[in-house]
Amino acid sequence: NAGVTQTPKFQVLKTGQSMTLQCAQDMNHNSMYWYRQDPGMGLRLIYYSASEGTTDKGEVPNGYNVSRLNKREFSLRLESAAPSQTSVYFCASSGQGASSYEQYFGPGTRLTVT
């Protein structure tokens, strides 16, 4: 089991460029999430997908779009990157039943926008 995988691990973009962050999980989880982590700000939820076919905005969705491609994959797209989007991005997933509220995190993508 790989758990939650994210690509790329590092990325540098220029202002205005676009990119897609990829996330996949092999735990058959229903729910998937995208967070950003900034110094002193903790984790902030960008978007989430409660189940395949649904997506919803989180706390800080502006400037981002998401796609739940299938049950395994959940991608995050920056259409026109801005320096304020410099951050570490984490994807997470959670299952159902007794363990439904535990989240499993990927290793993160460190994004710098210049």
Add this chain to the structure above:
Amino acid sequence: GDSVTQMEGPVTLSEEAFLTINCTYTATGYPSLFWYVQYPGEGLQLLLKATKADDKGSNKGFEATYRKETTSFHLEKGSVQVSDSAVYFCALSGIDTGGFKTIFGAGTRLFVKA
């Protein structure tokens, strides 16, 4: 709304010292409570959890007890090691947060000196 407050860091301890990281929460229902740990350069991973009042979660020598009367879930360890240096996040989740969304505290950084 629901929220989690944890003590500010950094916390600096010598090896074999006793650790307490305070966490209090506000919730309208009966959430599950969690401690997550983040080692440098990695994503968060679940350290321990408790799903109802008076439950004690434990793992790797860490413990926390779900105290409904004081709305607290303090993390403790009797003897810390250098390898425990990390950032610790208190979190809550449950039906009243939407069934799957997790509310994270801001994180407490722990440094353990040899």
